Amino acid sequence: MSEFTLRLRRYDPQSGEPPYWESHTIELEPHRSVLEGILQAKGRFDGSIGIRCSCRAAICGSCGVRINGQPGLACHTHLDEALARSKDGLISVEPMGNMPVIKDLIVDMDAVHWKKIQSVTPWLLAREPVPEREYLVDREAMVDVTQSMACIQCGACVSDCLAMEVDPDFTGPAALAKSYRFVGDPRDAEHRERLTALSEDPHGLYTCTHCFKCVDACPKGVNPMGQIMRLRRIAGSDFHIEDRNNGYRHEHAFVNNVRRNGLLHEADLLPDSYGGKFNPRAVPELIASLPVALRGVLRGKITPAKALLHPHKASKELRAIFDRIESKPERYELNLYVSGTDEDNEPTATEATA
């Protein structure tokens, strides 16, 4: 048995009192979970501590919290590991972020997480005609979607999402990963409709900031941001959905910019992302950027010559790479989740001798 001190964030919105920290020292074996520690504190010291849990085995997704600032399942985090990551010798446990607190460590999943999941039509819209027996699909496609199906709806990715922190209306990582579960499913009939809705939403597909927070937050390896990038790739390159948020235009402007210049020429990227310097859509944006651009010129950060002339040009060999790959009839994507690495696939000693 070892002693661990848990520092719990307590808050009862109905009390009218502000949140506060409360410490309890519990005794457990180091490999026991933070959840067991919280339940011991609740049993021994204060029955009013609010925590939601059910399976205690990282399957139900009920006990999502933040431990020492990092999101995770309380039942899936060992006490000794949590202590090793602590800066002050205490194990701090807080409710998840981006969702309102109901009490102590319990957040309102309905108000945020489930509402967003519902918004992406989280069920299969079957392709017609429905076959008499089963659909026949590629094995790879189904293995691919099992990654997003592994989601246990714990909300850890939502808790840590940096885009949602500044834009609470953002669809968010869990719901977008759920959407890919159907866009990646060959049996679903409405890939284009799903992607159009997500792309056109001003708080949808193109509000993800590539921060990878959800990738590290997920206790199940769902890789939500990876699924979001797949949604964008399919929306932009397969369905050519030209959304009103400049997602499609920005992506194509960037790729064409590098194809022309070899390096990114930033002076062109902004106007091109809005459809080109002379596009009516670009004009207000360019006017809004003028004071900043002017200041850049005054400071020698941006020189008119550098902005107007292109000092770098892509070599013909580099352009040939773009042409060769972009002209392939089908995009190739190495999905390590499906294929594994060479190292993963090496025969084991027993297989090799068998």
Add this chain to the structure above:
Amino acid sequence: MKVAYWPGCVSRGFTPELHGAMAAVAPLLDIELIELDRANCCGAGVISEHNQELADTLNARTFAMAQQTDGELMMNICSTCQGAQTECQERLDASAVYRTQINSTLSSEGLHYEPGVTNKNFLWLLVEEIGLDTLRQKVKRPLTNLRVGPFYGCYIVRPAARLGIDHDHPRHTYLEQVIDTLGGTVIDYAGSHKCCGFPIITMNKTASLRQAGRHLGDAADAQADCVVTPCPLCHLNLDLQQPLAEALVGRELKMPVLHLPQLVGLALGLDPAALGFRRHIVKPTAVIDWTESVVAAAAAA
């Protein structure tokens, strides 16, 4: 040490002061830079979002060029390059069959990528190759009483496993370690490991600028004199766009944002003018005043 040096796009575009500062600092640290001037944009995650094979081929090309030099390793000065290139390298190194496919595209240029290139941001190189003890010995003007907020950029801290962040390589703490080694005061604030918002500046401008404004505001509340970043794309949103971020969050920030080589150069005794401070949108007045007071104090003594 000799390194194959990938300066990225932005250091030669809108943040030329970064390129200049790195060139000024390298000899003081005995780093010989072999610049990969024919290499191409890493794609910043956007090209891989468009076509993964294209992004992997473009970065394999850069790696192959680095491998043709006699540099001990490849060095970059951009968090985004580090992250985007490491993502591509993960796939390239994972499959021999895939590498053959990519190398067949590169062969017309006489290039070939061998798995296992070592590609380190200047920050990682400082801590892991040069070492903090050596760095400390080279400090001529300790950053005493300069309050510096670290700002990493997402791509250099996440995903932790892919970037090799573990117990032996706590790369998510290196900026704090470097600031401390240079004699500065590390400012602990909420935004240090968060997103600057740059990737969505054309798609959701409000959310993008709110991110920049909020983190700079948090640094200001923690009484930072300046923020330092190893990422020029973060610099664009935090410095170039700071006036727009100020307007959006409704408060004056005036927070100087330094590139990592500028902060190192300052401690190694270089003059602020040689480090390109005048090219910043937010004039690093606090930092320049600090330097002048330190120089004046030294002269008086």
